[in-house]
Amino acid sequence: xxxxxxxxxxxxxxxxxxxxxxxxxxxxxxxxxxxxxxxxxxxxxxxxxxxxxxxxxxxxxxxxx
Numbered sequence: 524x525x526x527x528x529x530x531x532x533x534x535x536x537x538x539x540x541x542x543x544x545x546x547x548x549x550x551x552x553x554x555x556x557x558x559x560x561x562x563x564x565x566x567x568x569x570x571x572x573x574x575x576x577x578x579x580x581x582x583x584x585x586x587x588x
Contacts, residue, residue, distance in 0.1 A: 525585045532578025539571025 541554035546564045556562060556570070 525581050525588070529578050529581035529585065532574050532576070532581055535574025536571050536578055537574070539567045539569070539574055542567035543571060 538554045538556050542552040542556050542562060543564055545551055545553035545557075546567065551557065552562070552567065556567075562570070
């Protein structure tokens with residue numbers, strides 16, 4: 524279960540970073556999230572932080588076990 528949470532966290536974090544980078548450095552967001560939802564740049568930052576927090580918590584839990 525910890526491995527799945529870590530994978531979901533990393534993928535979510537990367538999607539958030541890609542969306543923010545696309546809006547900041549390009550003309551449209553990169554990644555997959557923009558295909559389903561219209562998210563502002565601050566929303567992509569929140570998605571990235573949430574995903575990376577989940578990934579790091581899962582990685583720490585794997586090390587403790």
